[in-house]
Amino acid sequence: MRLNSGSPDFDNEATGDDEHMYEDAAMAANGSISTKTAVPPTVVRNAKAADAVAATADTDSTGTDDLPDRHRETEADPSRGPATAIATGVRDGSLIATRVVAEAVARISAVNRKAKVFSVVRAEQAVAEATALERGADLDVLPLAGVPVAIESGIPIEGAGDPAAAADHSLVRRLRAAGAVVVGLAAVTELGLWGTTGADRRIRNPWNTARGAGGASGAAVAAGLVPVAHGCDGLGSVRGAAACCGVFGIKPGRHTVPAEFGSDAWSGMAENGVLATTVGDAALALSVLAARPDLAEVDPPSRLRIGLAVDPPSRFFRVDRHWTAAARTAAAVAAAAGHLVEPAVLPYGNALLSVYLRRLNAAALAEAEHRRHTRRCPGLGRFVQRLGLVRPAQIDRVEARLLEFFDHYDVVITPTLAAAPPTVRAWFPGGWLACVRFSPFTPLWNLVGWPAVSVPMGMHPVVGTPVAAQLAGPPGSESTLLRLSAQLETAHPWQRTAP
Numbered sequence: 001m002r003l004n005s006g007s008p009d010f011d012n013e014a015t016g017d018d019e020h021m022y023e024d025a026a027m028a029a030n031g032s033i034s035t036k037t038a039v040p041p042t043v044v045r046n047a048k049a050a051d052a053v054a055a056t057a058d059t060d061s062t063g064t065d066d067l068p069d070r071h072r073e074t075e076a077d078p079s080r081g082p083a084t085a086i087a088t089g090v091r092d093g094s095l096i097a098t099r100v101v102a103e104a105v106a107r108i109s110a111v112n113r114k115a116k117v118f119s120v121v122r123a124e125q126a127v128a129e130a131t132a133l134e135r136g137a138d139l140d141v142l143p144l145a146g147v148p149v150a151i152e153s154g155i156p157i158e159g160a161g162d163p164a165a166a167a168d169h170s171l172v173r174r175l176r177a178a179g180a181v182v183v184g185l186a187a188v189t190e191l192g193l194w195g196t197t198g199a200d201r202r203i204r205n206p207w208n209t210a211r212g213a214g215g216a217s218g219a220a221v222a223a224g225l226v227p228v229a230h231g232c233d234g235l236g237s238v239r240g241a242a243a244c245c246g247v248f249g250i251k252p253g254r255h256t257v258p259a260e261f262g263s264d265a266w267s268g269m270a271e272n273g274v275l276a277t278t279v280g281d282a283a284l285a286l287s288v289l290a291a292r293p294d295l296a297e298v299d300p301p302s303r304l305r306i307g308l309a310v311d312p313p314s315r316f317f318r319v320d321r322h323w324t325a326a327a328r329t330a331a332a333v334a335a336a337a338g339h340l341v342e343p344a345v346l347p348y349g350n351a352l353l354s355v356y357l358r359r360l361n362a363a364a365l366a367e368a369e370h371r372r373h374t375r376r377c378p379g380l381g382r383f384v385q386r387l388g389l390v391r392p393a394q395i396d397r398v399e400a401r402l403l404e405f406f407d408h409y410d411v412v413i414t415p416t417l418a419a420a421p422p423t424v425r426a427w428f429p430g431g432w433l434a435c436v437r438f439s440p441f442t443p444l445w446n447l448v449g450w451p452a453v454s455v456p457m458g459m460h461p462v463v464g465t466p467v468a469a470q471l472a473g474p475p476g477s478e479s480t481l482l483r484l485s486a487q488l489e490t491a492h493p494w495q496r497t498a499p
Contacts, residue, residue: 021114022206022223022498079103081227082496083147083281087179090146091139097146101130101181104148108184108225117203117216117225119153120160120185130181142179143296144288149175150220150229153185155272160185170258171230171272171289178288186216186229202424205244206498208464211421215241221275222247224497228276228285235355235435236442238273239454239470243416246456246466246494248282248485249275253475254449257289269355269446277496279455279486286478295479298486306334307344307409312418313352317440322467323415326457330469331413333492334484346412347401348444350394352436355443399448406474411484414441416454416470420463441470451478455485456494466494 078085079100089095105123112118130146139145151157156165157172172182187203205211206223213219217229218241231238233251242249251273259272272289276282280298287295308331310324335341405412417439436443445452452472460467471481 021111021204021209080224081281082278083144083227083276084284086147086227087143087145091142095146097130097134097181098127100146101126101148101183104183104226111223111225115204117187117220118150118184119187122160122182122184125159126181126183133179133181139179143284144175145179147180147228148183148226149180150184150186150217150226151182152217152231153188154232155230157182157185174288174291183226186220188216204424205421205465207246207466210423211463211465212244212424213241214244214421217275218242218245218247218249221245221277222498228274228281231273231275232270233273233446234270235446236439238275239416239442239452240439242275242454243468244421244465246498247275247277248279248453248455249273250282250286250453250478250482251445251451252286252290252478253451256451256478257286268449271449279482279489283482283486295482298483300337300487301480301483304339304410304480304484305408306331306339306341307412308341309344309346309412309414311345312440313348313444314440317418317437319415319418320420322460323417323419326467327413327415327469329457329492330455330471330488333488334413337487337491344409344412346414347405349398349401351398351444351447352440355447395447402448403474410480411471411473411477414470414472416441416468420460421465445472450475451481453481453485455488457492
């Protein structure tokens, strides 16, 4: 099953430097731009390691004329990932962790001058930590040895952020213990409520810079700045960013990865997830975050019963046929691999209404001053609280219908999104309703706290950005989803990073 081809018809607002900002990352990596000239807007300083960043980034530099096919060079360079290749190289000594991390910092710094994908870049600190890692006696057993990773802003990292955190979040501690090096904090939207960032920070899609990325973590991975990134998925933001940017993203089920957002954060709908260029990398990172080594195993699953559900939660939502085709492609690939696939209808009921009420309830906890688009949400949330419109029974009914559905299926496949990424602008036009129309398939799994993933499934022939399928399953099905996704990746591979 193939997507129809067509001539691109970009609504292109990207001009001048914006068109080439991601090219700076590749130029930084090969030495055409050094970290001396690529200064991020926010850098956590560490004077002891400052010289190491510049010296390592400038070593063995070559001109861009020597790289006629920059993307091919990126794919062939193990220091650019996958993460599994970096970790293997650092463990066996064929790669130097300090150099891998310094080159990642150089790429990030080059892009961040214009794109502002990262709110904080831990330039010198990251290199210092990589240097210390190389001297450790346990380097040869660390599963993520020397792998540069990004953490979404809002997750505490000691000494980073505004205000600076006093200690690391438990997931950061787990990543560090596994040998990963945190190179920076990926930017987030105001309160994490919107599909695009505020007027001072618009994250562009590496595949088409006139379009949004769905999230900075997705842009960072797709642009090859880091091979793996953490993301917080509140209404589908990990899967949405992964789908927009053509990388793999997983939101695990509730309690699989430490959350620690606070007892009322996002009304219990948010989970810490992973974005990566390959399923294997995501599985490895998730196994570390969940402290479950078994999740890193991605051998093909046994024969699965799969439902293909392409209808949106409401007849009032339209789905771009190319996103529907992405789900059908995933189903066809799964069927060719021997799984039993049949059309299905998901019992959404009034799940989206329950999600919306909980979103407002979450916004009510925000007391700071925000822009007018966001300022309305806390007031509406307090109104929802006064009327007692958020009740556990709402989730119980949705979950009961889903459990009945999964008596017949192991996995369900849907489109990840309903439309191509919107044109980059200050705010998502139409507010939350437009966000739901853009991503109606993802929030259900946040509401019930069940695992779901997004798998790249080709390119949109009109917009020139990726399309993807969502795979979801009942509680505890993370391993099944990862194994099926890896099987789909093998049979229907995607380009690991944007050219």
